[in-house]
Amino acid sequence: MRIGELSRRTDTPVRMLRYYEEQGLIHSERLPNGYRSYEDYVVDRVRQVRGLLEVGLPTRIIKQILPCLDGSRAIYLPYVTPDMIATLERERDRMAEKIECLTKNHRAISDYLEAVSHEIRAS
Amino acid sequence: MRIGELSRRTDTPVRMLRYYEEQGLIHSERLPNGYRSYEDYVVDRVRQVRGLLEVGLPTRIIKQILPCLDGSRAIYLPYVTPDMIATLERERDRMAEKIECLTKNHRAISDYLEAVSHEIRAS
């Protein structure tokens, strides 16, 4: 598919798709006329990238961890450096912290909204 | 306590503490000499603010939801506008999405690291 369709299917500005490519997060072939052409799987990848960006990971880190999140991972095992492992462990721990933070605040907001809705019903 | 101690206890640059105050996220009294003076509870608040910033919430939103996360919340109930409720619901839902995304990727990284460590032990 071309960039417009990818943009629609991922609800992502075309500008950003080019940017993600520039940052090495997604890949495209080129049609004879120079247009970018994407494989289907890129749709999912873009969604994943956007999710990770939303939770505060910079593209630099996303680029590093993406290959490990790709399903058929056995291929990558031989290439893993200790450095890479350290990065992954760090990010894994940071993610755990974030999950904890989000969960706590999510519950607090939910409880609050719950209380408010009771209040309204009572008045 | 003064700003230096707060900085140490929250592991936050002094610069940022002043910024958070400017954004209305924390509050300080002033000592006779003009120095900022903080209550103990501000330590926790700063940590909460940093956590929320880390997971991608902008200060504008944090400022809105913080009052609802303060424990003694009954006081705030009468002041809640429908507008505010809408904001809270939106943020609650966005948080849920983020938790899902993080959980998924956290597990993927964990699994990957697990696989790698087995590989290493086997070789």
Place this chain on the structure above:
DNA sequence: TCAATGTATGACATTGGTGTGAGGGTCAAG
């Protein structure tokens, strides 16, 4: 008293993710 440390304000710079627009090709439908 002097030096060191902490604090205040204000200004400017940087960074990363975005928005936006200029200027120009491609191509299919009318």
Place this chain on the structure above:
DNA sequence: CTTGACCCTCACACCAATGTCATACATTGA
């Protein structure tokens, strides 16, 4: 052949969070 929709690259602008620096006052200990 022209129009309109889509694509290209490049450049400049923007915003929020953060870093850094300059200048100056306060406090404390040698």
